[in-house]
Amino acid sequence: MDGIVSSFTAPVLGLVGGPMGIVLPAIFGALIYLQDYLVDQRVAMIDADTDKIVQTYYDFIVVGAGSAGAVVASRLSEVQDWKVLLLEAGGDETDISDIPLLAAYVQLSELDWKYKTEPQGTYCQAMRNGRCNWPRGKVLGGSSVLNYMLYLRGNRRDYDHWEALGNPGWGYENVLHYFKKSEDNLNPYLAKTKYHGTGGYLTVGESSYHTPLTEAFILGGQELGYENRDINGKYQITGFMVAQGTIRNGARCSTSKAFLQPAIDRENLDIAMKAHVTKVLIDPIKKVAYGVEFWRDNRIHRVRARKEVILSGGSVNSPQILMLSGIGPEEHLRQHRIPVIQNLRVGENLQDHIALGGLTFVIDPPYSLLFNRVSGIKEVMTYAAMGDGPLTVLGGVEGLAFVKTKYTNASDDYPDIEFHFVSGSTNSDGFQLRKVHGLTWDFYNKTFGPIAEKDTFSIIPMLLRPERVIQLKSKNPFDYPLIYPNYFKEDIDMKTLIEGVKVAVALGQTREFRKMGSRFHGFPQCEHHARHSDAYYECMIRHYSATIYHPIGTCKMGPAWDQGAVVDSQLRVYGIKGLRVIDASIMPKLVSGNTNAPAIMIGEKGADLVKEFWLKHGQS
Numbered sequence: 001m002d003g004i005v006s007s008f009t010a011p012v013l014g015l016v017g018g019p020m021g022i023v024l025p026a027i028f029g030a031l032i033y034l035q036d037y038l039v040d041q042r043v044a045m046i047d048a049d050t051d052k053i054v055q056t057y058y059d060f061i062v063v064g065a066g067s068a069g070a071v072v073a074s075r076l077s078e079v080q081d082w083k084v085l086l087l088e089a090g091g092d093e094t095d096i097s098d099i100p101l102l103a104a105y106v107q108l109s110e111l112d113w114k115y116k117t118e119p120q121g122t123y124c125q126a127m128r129n130g131r132c133n134w135p136r137g138k139v140l141g142g143s144s145v146l147n148y149m150l151y152l153r154g155n156r157r158d159y160d161h162w163e164a165l166g167n168p169g170w171g172y173e174n175v176l177h178y179f180k181k182s183e184d185n186l187n188p189y190l191a192k193t194k195y196h197g198t199g200g201y202l203t204v205g206e207s208s209y210h211t212p213l214t215e216a217f218i219l220g221g222q223e224l225g226y227e228n229r230d231i232n233g234k235y236q237i238t239g240f241m242v243a244q245g246t247i248r249n250g251a252r253c254s255t256s257k258a259f260l261q262p263a264i265d266r267e268n269l270d271i272a273m274k275a276h277v278t279k280v281l282i283d284p285i286k287k288v289a290y291g292v293e294f295w296r297d298n299r300i301h302r303v304r305a306r307k308e309v310i311l312s313g314g315s316v317n318s319p320q321i322l323m324l325s326g327i328g329p330e331e332h333l334r335q336h337r338i339p340v341i342q343n344l345r346v347g348e349n350l351q352d353h354i355a356l357g358g359l360t361f362v363i364d365p366p367y368s369l370l371f372n373r374v375s376g377i378k379e380v381m382t383y384a385a386m387g388d389g390p391l392t393v394l395g396g397v398e399g400l401a402f403v404k405t406k407y408t409n410a411s412d413d414y415p416d417i418e419f420h421f422v423s424g425s426t427n428s429d430g431f432q433l434r435k436v437h438g439l440t441w442d443f444y445n446k447t448f449g450p451i452a453e454k455d456t457f458s459i460i461p462m463l464l465r466p467e468r469v470i471q472l473k474s475k476n477p478f479d480y481p482l483i484y485p486n487y488f489k490e491d492i493d494m495k496t497l498i499e500g501v502k503v504a505v506a507l508g509q510t511r512e513f514r515k516m517g518s519r520f521h522g523f524p525q526c527e528h529h530a531r532h533s534d535a536y537y538e539c540m541i542r543h544y545s546a547t548i549y550h551p552i553g554t555c556k557m558g559p560a561w562d563q564g565a566v567v568d569s570q571l572r573v574y575g576i577k578g579l580r581v582i583d584a585s586i587m588p589k590l591v592s593g594n595t596n597a598p599a600i601m602i603g604e605k606g607a608d609l610v611k612e613f614w615l616k617h618g619q620s
Ligand SMILES: Cc1cc2nc3c(=O)[nH]c(=O)nc-3n(C[C@H](O)[C@H](O)[C@H](O)COP(=O)(O)OP(=O)(O)OC[C@H]3O[C@@H](n4cnc5c(N)ncnc54)[C@H](O)[C@@H]3O)c2cc1C
Pocket: 009, 010, 011, 012, 063, 064, 065, 066, 067, 068, 069, 087, 088, 089, 090, 107, 135, 136, 137, 138, 139, 140, 141, 142, 143, 144, 146, 147, 148, 149, 150, 151, 152, 275, 276, 277, 278, 312, 313, 314, 315, 317, 318, 321, 548, 549, 550, 551, 583, 584, 585, 594, 595, 596, 597, 599
């Protein structure tokens, strides 16, 4: 593997194969025992007594302790004179959410909001009731506790485009500073370049363990004419890379561990878990946000902010909280009898990365991360004692790549498809992936039943730049909002993804994979089309449509003349004083890569904007 550059990635399927039901609890029992009695300096948990009593007044109230919110609270509480309150609807992380390979096991647990999209008929046809699962973290650390830990930043052009849309200060050179500020990159080869940072709070590295499939993936990319390079560096295109992720000593490095842990002893920071914010308190005449209302211990609490309320609830919840508070499309708010304080296009501009799931190749040698193979006492010991072994693989994702189809400019560094390379498939982890992807038993049994327990790998081709709406179901804050992702509404989105599948299929037939006897495993539901025709691939995509969990854009940042903008380039909500949104929902356009590092960057930059405002300009 000499000379193979590795870098961050994005999320996909967690894998661990086998009959989980009985084996898993035993393993976890052993694991927890080991973690208690062996050196566990990997991560200290935030303990219960930091779940402090909430006072009545704070300078800043941050809603949501996710990828961005944890950063915001940590950075604002660096100013000793400011009292900061962080409210989080969920509880703390667990031993299981720490294990990289078990990423998919966190979904549908109590650490997940467990959202589902509304059925629209044209995608997720293999899922129960045609609804795609939309996991979102409900835990300290937010979706950084559910994610596949893949560290990617997107393309420099994404940020230059944001700036060109009328958002000064968000161009690539500017945001690069914030990516580096967070980062503690453990790969010396990368750390010395101008694109990476060391000494930041967020640990970034590679899993120390790789299956032989990783090398085949990199070599396959080279055979197709792509280079092995740092896809978070100077170039993004033609990049194939060993996945890099937010892991520390082999365990998940969530934003809670990275940013809140070091801040936990600060007198001026209070963190309240299991605190579900139901609305922002806004003076309707002066249009000033002065606090929030939240539900905790079975009653409603009110807490006041002297300076600002900052929403970091993520792309589903931040727009929901705004709408519940009277900020949103007026016709929609009226429909739910919510008094309109500010008419803004909240919940629109929703964008997400959609992919084909379950694109599987069967191989002969025993290389895959099958549950039974990686869950023995030896592997568990290796993980618990040394932070090494197959359990440290980032949700089963070993490689990442960016490729171009015929629909993007061939001479530009602007790929339109990303690959997640997984050393296994939906057949390899017992039924967990079937469950978290919401696949029907009928689809699963027909498609993956015949290859259960077989060695496989999969390539998840993902469309990089697809548009579209989050609405309220009712004015009850505990009702889930309605999610309409409108995947493939544009014809070009489907066409581009079909081309991406073709590249993936070609990759699966490159030399190293052929040596392993690699063979494409199709979907029986699509056999009425000619194999490998565009119609066949379209049928696969419409059945096994897989979100890569990157919703953004529902509180869009934009200039005052942009009718769709919800916040300005300082992330202040238009028309309301003392209220900002700082999380992935402010992205005007989806970046060409996974969204965790970008959300953390938004947290870093957002916190600096707040500091600049209050420290330089004083009162407002
Ligand atoms: C399964 C999965 C896999 C992923 N894999 C990757 C990956 O490998 N790489 C990558 O780069 N990205 C990945 N992502 C995406 C990435 O994790 C998200 O884009 C990012 O975490 C979003 O950050 P955020 O701060 O906007 O929101 P979140 O991290 O979701 O944080 C929002 C927080 O607000 C809290 N909250 C919400 N509403 C309320 C309320 N009313 N009151 C109090 N608290 C509230 C939530 O509980 C949560 O903690 C993945 C996401 C998922 C779900």
